[in-house]
Amino acid sequence: MLLSLHGQSKDALAKTKLGTWEYDIAGLWYKxxxxxxxxxxxxAQIKRYDAILARRREIIEKMDAAFAELPVETVRHYTDEYRSSGHLYIMRLEGKESRERDQFIVRMAELGVATNVHYKPLPMHTGYQKLGFDIKDYPNAYEQFKNEVTLPLHTRQTDEDVAYVIECVKKCL
Structure with missing residues (x-):
């Protein structure tokens, strides 16, 4: 709540209760x-949510099966203990460094497949570096980042689109 209410310690409803008008601003945040x-x-989206989750799961299961024998590690979305909303399909290129990951991303783009990286560690961003943060102090964050690629995953992907992404991953590895 603090970040979204100009840093206020109470929301509007809490301030309307008898005798509880006073609030604090704990930081310079956002409205x-x-x-x-x-x-x-x-x-409108909530009405479609079950269908969205089901389609994401279909896509994820196709990609998981296709990549099972490849030198990649994929994030597990579904187990007996938990299930993901499946909004990202993240994989790591085993044994690769960021330069090789970036080359993979370029090769995928040349084949018409847009990929991404989720996420670049905050200490690698200029604003945080100006505050004194250094990625060398966060080796685990860098290890997770250096070979991570996010593949396309959205409910308007056809089965043919998914098959093409899989084919391109295999070509580019």
């Missing part, structure tokens, strides 16, 4: 109210 349009989109 991020949801608009009516965002709420309307959310209500």
């Amino acid at each position: 991020c109210n949801m608009t009516d349009i965002h709420a309307a989109v959310g209500l």
Whole structure:
């Protein structure tokens, strides 16, 4: 709550209760109210949510099966203990460094497949470096980042699209 209410320690409803008007501003943060349009989109999406999750799972299971014997490590989305919303398909290129990962990303792009990296560690961003953060102090973050690639995963992907992504990954490894 603090980050989205200008750093205020209470939301508007809490301040309307008898005798509880006073609040503190704990930091210089943001004002991020949801608009009516965002709420309307959310209500429409929530009706489709089960179908969205089911389609994501289909895609994830196809890619997991296709990559099982390849030199990649994929994030497990579904176990007996948990299940993911499946909004990202993250894999790591085993034994590769960031330069090799970046070359893989370029080769995928040349084949028409947009990939991404989720996420670049904060100490590698200029703003954090200006504050004194250094990635050398966060070796685990760098290890997770250096060979990570995020593949396309969205519910408008056809089975043919998914097969093409799989084919391209195999070509580019």
